Amino acid sequence: MDLTELIDVAEAHRAKQKNIRIHCCTSTGCRAASALEVLKNLKTAVEDEALGENVEVVGVGCMGFCGRGPLVQIDPDDALYEEVKPEEAASIIGSLKGGTATALKGDVQHPFFARQVKIVRQHSGKVDPESIEDYIAAGGYRSLYKAIYELSPPEVVDEITRSGLRGRGGGGYPTGLKWATVAKMPGDQKYVICNGDEGDPGAFMDRSVLESDPHLVLEGMAIAGYAIGANHGFIYVRAEYPLAIQRLQKAIQQAKKYGLLGSQIFESPFDFKVDIRIGAGAFVCGEETALIQSIEGGRGNPRPRPPYPAQAGLWKCPTLINNVETFANISAIIREGADWYAGIGTEKSKGTKIFALTGKIRNNGLIEVPMGITLREIVEEMGGGVPDGEVKAVQTGGPSGGCIPASLLDTPVDYDSLVAIGSMMGSGGMVVMDQDTNMVEVAQFYMEFCRGETCGKCIPCRTGTVQLYALLTKLLKRQATQADLDKLEALCHMVQETSLCGLGMSAPNPILSTLRYFNQEYTELLQAPKYLNGKVAVE
Amino acid sequence: MSVKTLKIDGIDIAIEEGATVLDAARQAGVPIPTLCHLDGVGDIGACRLCLVEVGGSRRLLPACVTEVAEGMEVQTNTPKLQEYRRMTVELLFSEGNHVCAVCVANGHCELQDVAIQVGMDHSRFTYRFPDRGVDVSHEQFGIDHNRCILCTRCVRVCDEIEGAHVWDVAQRGAACYIVSGLNQPWGEVDACTSCGKCVDACPTGAIFRKGSTTGEKERDRAKLDFLVTAREKHEWTR
Known part of the structure; x- marks a missing residue:
């Protein structure tokens, strides 16, 4: 495929698209609220009303307002329907012919939508994640073409560096610096890894990106591969995200078919293939060195750094490892330029x-x-x-x-x-x-999580989390004394400073931050001392 | 090969490039406690006892896997390190069932030695008294998981030196245990050559020779050194 063909695909697909597109979210959250049934009923209603000429119903990715799913949105008049029940689907289609929709109408001007700036989620909820043509019609893979034909690898790295993009996985390491390091490492074989092992309780950003716009991530990875000189990429996705895996598999197949992944991308000498690796359910595999071990087929245990993956990563080769959201930013940066991206955000945190x-x-x-x-x-x-x-x-x-x-x-x-x-x-x-939340219980919840998820390799994390959890439980049972509270704090600092990987180093944060801001809730739980100055204080 | 010069606790040291801070400290006679480190097998930096302070680094670094660098300034025994090491040993004692009085390794136990070295006389942390098993299905040896500190020396010595990979770690976190074969009784593992290197490698009384009783476990550590030298330098004399 060359640029003209890419533009042809985009135009042909745009020509096929109907004037009115009805978007129905088919991501995990809305699915759980019977979105697939809504989608089916919408399609039947279009047929029943004989509107097929002008109207098409498209299953799309996440629209964001997950608490009010299933969501149905009508393009181009931008009406949004929330909590749509399958039986209400027909009335939404009816409204196109002047009827009244019985479904709950959402306010698209609400700050929830109006205050958003969509770069990563630019196509999310607008394109069909299972159709590469939809993505290409929305301008997809143009950045990859631009990178390969208009920029040299160091220029791509420079563009990312100047954009000020920082790692979205949590640490905030400058992405450009990471790319430059891997690019400059000697060696013929290098790898790109996309970390999709999102595991924080209550977090589902990466799942949504992978489910809603898998090609955006693939394009970002391919650009990274070109920039650092890697011909092979891996996406590590947790097994708990079956829909994301299924859509990624489909996306990789489609991209290969079009020559946008695999050998000689855009008929250039650049090869880049992507494989999926599925996590087996360990939170610690989100840590980069553990993730690499897991891809290699070993037990997902972290190892001490240095050497960093940029020096010796997957099979000891220089490896670039970035988060899903980081890769999803790349296409827009290449398309719009580093200066545009650097214009969004604050001085040290861009985008x-x-x-x-x-x-x-x-x-x-x-x-x-x-x-x-x-x-x-x-x-x-x-x-x-x-x-x-x-x-x-x-x-x-x-x-x-x-x-x-x-x-x-x-x-x-x-x-x-x-x-x-x-x-x-x-x-x-x-x-x-x-106000009803007990902050000590919150700390205990997170410590229970860490206690269950520590790999067990290093002692502070393996046993420290167990002891921290036990101390919090003792507090909540009102059996703890001031000495226990002191011990809790001392152990927090010890686990933080001596653990091998990020999991242990950050595990005490929920306790330390609640101790800092909600200290009273801890002291209120303390047992009155039985003895004071050698005398019985409480009978 | 070039040589690096560094300072450990104020002592100037010159050592070849690629050596670790632990090598340098040993050369200078500076004692750094270790548990998961075993001469001859790969280091994993897991026990966190050898953590040292390195000038210019915010983090504490494990001496066993940190390579020496020119002009490095290392502190091995600051009050903070002493406190953390003590806590580490307390945590080790609290997580298993370590009853020295009835242990085969009593008096020859590296966990005991380290406890003495860091001055741990009691544990601030509640003993967990975990329910762990003992496997004596092997003809010559036994493994008592109650005494295991999960240093994985046995795993590494069996994998790297003997090449049998009988041992590995199962589960995660507090539920971790050393597993033989495909989670079989040790005696049923065909891969085991009964070489006994794991017995010699084990720092505590977790892996022992059958028939030995309290305080009788003594190790032949020189055997491991001999094997490594034999392999690497082809010197087959002891």
Whole structure:
């Protein structure tokens, strides 16, 4: 395939598209609320009403407002229907002929939608994730062409560096620097790995991207392969995301068929193939060295770094490993240019970030917001605040992050500000908690998670998490004393500083942040001392 | 091969490039406690006892896998490191069932040695008293999981030196245990050559020779060194 053919495919597909497109979300969340039945009924209704000439019903990816699924949206007049029941489908089609739709109509001007800036989710909810033609018609794979034919590999790396993009997996390592390191490493064989082992409780950004726009990720990986000189990529997806895996498999097949993956991409000397590896259910495999071990077929245990994967990664070859969302940003950066991207966000955190907004909040779902937006804007304006109550804390960064108290809601959301207040950006989980939430229980929940997910290789994480969980349980049973609380804090610091990998190093964060901001809740749970100054204090 | 010079606890050391901080410390006579490290097999940096402070690094680094660098300044025994090492050993004692008085390795136990070295006289942490098993299905040896600290020396020595890979780790977190063969009783594992290297490698009394009783486990560590030298340098004398 060459550029003319790509444009031909796009134009032919656009010509085939009907004037009115009815988008019905078919992602996991909406599916669980019987979206597939809605889709089927919509299609039948179009046939029944004999509207097939002008109207088509398309199953699309995630539209973001997952708390109100299934979602149906009509293009081009932009009407959005929420919580559509299968029996209401016909009335939506009827409304095209002047009838009244019985389904709940959503407000597309609501800040939840209006405040979003969509780069990663640009096609999400608009294109059919199972159709490569839909993606090409929306301008897909043009960036890959541009990278191969208009830019040299160092120019691509330079573009990414100047864009200021930082890793979206949580750490925020500068992506351009990582690419440059791998590109400059000696060696003929290099690899690209896409980390789709999203595992934080309450986070589903990567799942949504993979389910809604798999080609965007593949294109980003191919551009990375070209930039660093790799001819082979792996996508590591957790087995709990069957739909994402199925759609990726289909996408890879389609892209190979069109010559957009595989040998001689766009008839250039550049080869790049992508394989999927399915995780077996370990959270720790999201850690890069454990993930590499897992791809190699070994037990998913992390190993000490250095050497970093950029030096010695998959099968000891230089390896570039980025998160799903990071790769999903690449196509737009190449298309629009580094300066455009660097114009979005704050000085040190560029671009947008997707958050999975969940918990005690009116509007649950996925949002893509520019960096630098405040937590208050996200939670109160976009999220609509807590139904009957007030925000007490916002948890970001999952089990590696921390709880941010309501008093700090005006903190801008960027990598450095969140770290400064004891939390972290993380992969994008954002759980809102109200006054009824006991913060010690929250800490205990996350510690239970880490205790179950630690690989067991290093002692501080293997046993430290068990002891931390036990101390929190003791506190909640009101059996702990001040000495236990001191021990809890000391152990937190020890686990943080001595653990081998990121899981252990960040596992105490939920405890430390709640100790910092909600200390009173801990001290209130303390048992009154039985003896004071050698005398019995409590009978 | 070039030589690097560095300072460990104020002592100047010159050592060949590629050596680890642990090698350098040993050469200088600076004691750094270790448990998962075993001369002759690959290092994994898991026990976290050899963590040291390196100037310019925010993180504590495991001496066993950190390569020396020119001008490196290493501190091996700061109050913070002492405290963390003590806690590490306390955690090790709290997670298993370590009853020295009835253990075959009493007096020859590296866990005991390390406890003494770091000055651990009691554990601040609640003992977990896990329910773990004992496998004595092998003709000559037995494994008592209660005494295992999951250092994986047996796994590595069997894989790297003997080439049999009888051992591996099953499960994760606190549920981890050393598994023989395909999770079979040790005695049924065909791959086992009964070489006994795992017995010699085990730092505690977890893997032992049958018939030995309290305090009777003594190891032939020189055998491992001999084998490694024999393989690498083709010197077959002991």
